[in-house]
Amino acid sequence: MxxxxxxxxxxxxxxxxxxxxxxxxxxxxxxxxxxxxxIGVSTDTSTMLDPDLPFQQQNRAMKDAFPQLGGELVIVIDAATATQADQAAARLTEALAQRDGLFAFVSDLAGDPFFRRNGLLFLSLDEVYALSDTLAEAQPFLGTLWRDPSLRGLADLMGDAADQITAGGLDGVALPLGPVLDRMAAVTTAQSEGDTAARLDWRALIQGDAGGVAAARHLILAKPKRSFGSLTPAGDAMRAIRATAQDLGLTPENGVRVRLTGSAAMExxxxxxxxxxxxxxxxxxxxxxxxxxxxxxxxxxxxxxxxxxxxxxxxxxxxxxxxxxxxxxxxxxxxxxxxxxxxxxxxxxxxxxxxxxxxxxxxxxxxxxxxxxxxxxxxxxxxxxxxxxxxxxxxxxxxxxxxxxxxxxxxxxxxxxxxxxxxxxxxxxxxxxxxxxxxxxxxxxxxxxxxxxxxxxxxxxxxxxxxxxxxxxxxxxxxxxxxxxxxxxxxPLNLRDRGTESVATLFDLLKDPRVTPYTMDILADDLDAADALADRVAALPEVSSAITARDLVPADQDEKLMVIQDMALFLGPALAQEPRPAPDAAERRQARDALTTALARIAAASEADPVTQAAAGRLTNALNQLEPDTLARVAEALTGDLPPMLTRLRETLAAGPVTLDDLPEALRGRYLAADGRARVEVRPARDPRDPGQLAQFVDAVRAEVPTATGSPVLIxxxxxxxxxxxxxxxxxxxxxxxxxxxxxxxxxxxxxxxxxxxxxxxxxxxxxxxxxxxxxxxxxxxxxxxxxxxxxxxxxxxxxxxxxxxxxxxxxxxxxxxxxxxxxxxxxxxxxxxxxxxxxxxxxxxxxxxxxxxxxxxxxxxxxxxxxxxxxxxxxxxx
Structure with a gap:
């Protein structure tokens, strides 16, 4: 039929x-x-699973309480120096803040005036003491550079160093001269060969490179207004960021690299x-x-x-x-x-x-x-x-x-x-x-x-x-x-194209063990309830830490403030003087000659170690081979970071007591909702990229708090x-x-x-x-x-x-x-x-x-x- x-x-x-x-x-x-x-296309991946599933409802409740979480763009700025990265971030944040039609907010926490003033309080007590000792030794060195942050000041500084080496050896020199001279030689040589992005990172020199790559990296958070009717929901915002960075000259040719990652960029x-x-x-x-x-x-x-x-x-x-x-x-x-x-x-x-x-x-x-x-x-x-x-x-x-x-x-x-x-x-x-x-x-x-x-x-x-x-x-x-x-x-990270900028950038960030997108969130009725939940969860072996808003307030403030006050006593007078006017072309040439003379004395001094002598010789040769029209560029590359770095150092000496209410809203608002509810951020103790360990982390926390949510739970x-x-x-x-x-x-x-x-x-x-x-x-x-x-x-x-x-x-x-x-x-x-x-x-x-x-x-x-x-x-x- x-x-x-x-x-x-x-x-x-x-x-x-x-x-x-x-x-x-x-x-x-x-x-x-x-x-x-x-017909249309929705790129909202949150609708792929039934929204009535319990874990979907819990995630939605967290987003309702903290709408600023999730769907963010992370702007990663890498520069030749930490100061250059900070300055690039400040300029880019200011420009993007004017584009309120594209962004719900643009936040540069590290560049916030609060953290510029109180940043030292967020270091550990040992780190504050170590920095104080370094700055105490470098006080004469910093005073000289504050008065004259130019090639002329460098020549004076090296002249003093040559005198001290001749008089008593390297023990009288504030900073290890070998690494300093070696980096100065590398920058000078690179500039003379046409690498205009090369710069001397003074912050890394003073901190002994403790920050590594992260020291010259700056992160900005931006919340784009996404359109899920487009195949690229955050496409307009991403294009605006890249165009703005280009207009501001924040390009690799100028020593600055701007990349985008975060959930919005990856999606x-x-x-x-x-x-x-x-x-x-x-x-x-x-x-x-x-x-x-x-x-x-x-x-x-x-x-x-x-x-x-x-x-x-x-x-x-x-x-x-x-x-x-x-x-x-x-x-x-x-x-x-x-x-x-x-x-x-x-x-x-x-x-x-x-x-x-x-x-x-x-x-x-x-x-x-x-x-x-x-x-x-x-x-x-x-x-x-x-x-x-x-x-x-x-x-x-x-x-x-x-x-x-x-x-x-x-x-x-x-x-x-x-x-x-x-x-x-x-x-x-x-x-x-x-x-x-x-x-x-x-x-x-x-x-x-x-x-x-x-x-x-x-x-x-x-x-x-x-x-x-x-x-x-x-x-x-x-x-x-x-x-x-x-x-x-x-x-889901393994389903993303590693050839895209956002995914490649995320994996670059994940090299830092402090960075992880695999954190769980717990929503509590108030801050006291959040602290109680954090104490319970933090005791689990699968958890490395559980953070609430109170954990954002620096610990040991009294002792840290005493150390900072001591630094203000011995650094304050040196950083209070009026800087000299910038040298003109003729003065730069004279400074170059004075610098090479000082370097020759350091290289010839029998008291100097072989490393310092060799570095002084390399820098001398590099300076002598400079063309006249490149001297100004080299001088800027060697000393351009000094004024902003020293200005920021002076700002940190004005730190004061910090309470929860003093924290910037951009940070406090990520842990305290407008209606009083509080968030607990739970970080894993083991590798969350391992499926077995991720499962143990999720199961352990949810056994303690069944309503816990976050990316590990969603995964x-x-x-x-x-x-x-x-x-x-x-x-x-x-x-x-x-x-x-x-x-x-x-x-x-x-x-x-x-x-x-x-x-x-x-x-x-x-x-x-x-x-x-x-x-x-x-x-x-x-x-x-x-x-x-x-x-x-x-x-x-x-x-x-x-x-x-x-x-x-x-x-x-x-x-x-x-x-x-x-x-x-x-x-x-x-x-x-x-x-x-x-x-x-x-x-x-x-x-x-x-x-x-x-x-x-x-x-x-x-x-x-x-x-x-x-x-x-x-x-x-x-x-």
Whole structure:
């Protein structure tokens, strides 16, 4: 009945072809109108999972209390010197603060006047004492530079150092001269060679390089006003930051590097990476599919009919998506690539079966063409219908799950499979009814000449059927043994493109152990409750610290202030004098001569150590080789950081007692909400990049405080939700497809034969993932549920053909095996193009889907014929 109905359907499309084609054109135009007017893309990744899940509600409550948390841009400024980084940050912050249309706030905490004055209080007591000792020794040195922060002052300083070395050796010199002279020589040489960004970092020299790279790095936080209707929600803000930095001259050529990271930057760049990957994948897929159609169909008219049907079906599916969904997410945008790869399978099977019928009965009359179309519909139509339903069930199985992002892709692709079935039994008959395919030259000889290799393969498999079955069983057992080694990667960082600036910058920041995005948050009713929770959580071995607003107030303030007051006593007079006017060109030349004279005395002094003598000699040679027009630039590079550095040092001597109310709102507001609620920030004691340790951290804290949230909780619970959704979807797909097979095939033998190669392919896919350490993740978890829907197609077609033929050899020499091969190859070509994406998550989905479909093809053509030979069909036996 189904075959007869489909044959009538195809014949109707052929008979009324012009009306059908007009209707097709109208529906396509309406679909394109719906796409252009109604469809959009949401880049809000928070909607990927059910918002009513408990951990989603807890995260939303934290964001409601502290809206400034999350979705931030971190502006990372690296410069040649710490002072240069501070100045660049101040200029950039001031400029961006004027762009209130793009930013909710721009915060430079390190450059805030509060921290410029009280910054020493936030050091440890030992660090304050160590700094006091260093500054006490350097007091004469600093006084000289404060009075004259120029090349002339440097010459005076080195003259005094030469006198002290001559009089009593290096013990009388405030700072180690060797490293100072060595760095001065390096900067001078670099400037003379054209490196205008080279500068002398006086803060690093005085602090003994204690800060390392971080000393010349400055961070700014900016909250962009994101537009989730754009593929780059924070794109406008990011472009504004980069343009402003360029306008201010904050460029690598000037010794300053400005980079962007943070969740907002990573999301925007990730979405751009996904979009680019999908665009490239779509183009590659279309080219690959058309190329395979040329090889497989070998008929221009058949190829044209299939391609037109593919385009029409894609337009219809997109139109249905616009009506049913409206707004796509970053997973469902992949429906186009999936549709191209899967829809063409219907066209290949129908087209090759139609061509087989034309070659078998190559009559020239319209009646012969009509008979070929009806025979193709009768022969392959029921199988296509079953494949469409199975694929739709596999896609739609995600609808009841909590994985909303994938459920949307499932809905669109499920509808797409029905669209593909309808289109491929409607558009090709209408086109081929008007422009029928010409029979092959050897038409009427029987069989598909290009598919005779399949007959030889089937013969070999039939002769060695038992061996093939045993090998398949052994492979299945081995795959079961390897399957437990497969793992799920919960960390979304591993799904991001490390080639993007934001991700590369984050990993650069993570080299500092003090920086981690893996902190948990606890929302308390007030600060006292937060302190009590922090004390409980901090006692856990998995926790390194639990911070509340009170922990922001510096400890040991009385003792630190005494030390600072002592520093003010011995530094204050030296930093209170009026600086001399900057030297002019003639005075700079005189200062250079005086400096080289002092350096020559230091190099010649027998009391100086060899390191200092060598450094003095290198600096002397570098200064003597300077061109007159580069002297001013070198002088600026050597002394330009001195005035702001010394001014900031003087500001820190005015520190006073600090209370919680004195803290800047930009900092205090991250721990105390406007309504009095308080936040506890919990930091991990172990490596959170390790999935096991991250799980222990989350479980330990949530066992103590079940409402704790934060990125580790989102990672952990999202992974659990996705795994649960995967299991539910796989179960639903298996049950649904089995029921459909039972109703349509009505034979236990045929159902088992359909599932045998599919089961082996699924086991081998999991084993391959385990063997080659290809983890499952949020993107590629769709593979196995889809395998149930897509993998059964090849087996269904072969089993259907075997039931219709007198024996299995006739089935294997027909067009069906060839259609199975080229259908699988087009699917592999489609998913393989996704694997070429630069986005790791998208690429991993393409890789695993390619592996799964490839293994399904091998198992279907390599194992199923042997099983058919071992268990031949009995036409009189039903289910």
């Amino acid at each position: 189904i075959a007869a109905a489909l044959a009538a359907w195809v014949d109707t499309a052929r008979r009324y072809r012009w009306g059908v084609l007009a209707l097709v054109a109208l529906l396509t135009a309406l679909s394109l109108w719906a796409v252009t007017t109604r 925007s760049e990730e979405l751009g990476s996904v979009q680019t990957g999908m665009d490239v994948a779509g183009a590659i897929t279309f080219v690959a599919v058309v190329s395979l159609l040329v090889l497989g169909l070998r008929s221009p008219r058949l190829i044209l009919a299939t391609v037109v049907t593919l385009i029409v079906g894609l337009c219809w599916t997109a139109g249905l998506a616009a009506l049913a969904v409206g707004t796509l997410n970053m997973i469902s945008v992949a429906f186009a690539v999936l549709f191209i790869g899967l829809s063409v399978d219907f066209g290949i099977h129908f087209g090759l079966r139609y061509k087989e019928e034309r070659d078998r009965n190559p009559g020239p009359t319209p009646a012969d063409n009509r008979a070929a179309l009806r025979a193709a519909a009768r022969g392959v139509g029921p199988g296509l219908a079953l494949c469409a339903v199975a694929a739709a069930i596999a896609f739609l199985s995600f609808l009841p799950t909590d994985y909303r992002g994938l459920a949307q892709l499932g809905l669109i692709s499920g509808m797409g499979m029905i669209v593909a079935f309808i289109a491929n039994l409607t558009v090709p008959p209408a086109l081929l009814g008007q422009w029928p395919v010409r029979p092959a030259r050897n038409a009427g000889t029987g069989g598909d000449p290009a598919g005779r290799w399949a007959g030889r393969l089937e013969g070999a498999l039939r002769r060695h059927a038992r061996t093939v079955a045993l090998v398949a069983l052994a492979l299945g057992i081995g795959a079961v043994a390897l399957a437990p080694g497969a793992r799920f990667d919960f960390d 952990r619970e999202s992974g659990r939700t996705v795994m649960r959704a995967f299991a539910e979807a796989a179960g639903l797909a298996l049950v649904g497809i089995t029921l459909v097979l039972a109703v349509t095939l009505r034979r236990l033998r045929d159902i088992l034969l359909v599932y045998a190669p599919l089961t082996l392919a699924a086991l081998l896919t999991v084993a391959t993932a385990a063997l080659f350490d290809l983890p499952f993740n949020f993107a590629n978890v769709i593979v196995l549920p889809l395998l149930f829907g897509l993998g059964v197609a090849s087996a269904i077609h072969l089993v259907h053909r075997e039931r219709a033929e007198a024996d299995v050899s006739h089935a294997m020499t027909s067009s069906t095996p060839r259609a199975v091969v080229f259908s699988a190859l087009t699917t592999i070509g489609s998913f393989g193009s996704i694997a070429a994406s630069s986005h790791p998550g998208t690429a991993s989905m393409g890789v695993l889907l390619t592996i799964a479909i490839g293994l399904t093809l091998v198992c279907t053509l390599g194992v199923l014929p042997a099983l058919l030979a071992l268990w031949p069909s009995r036409k009189d036996v039903g289910f």
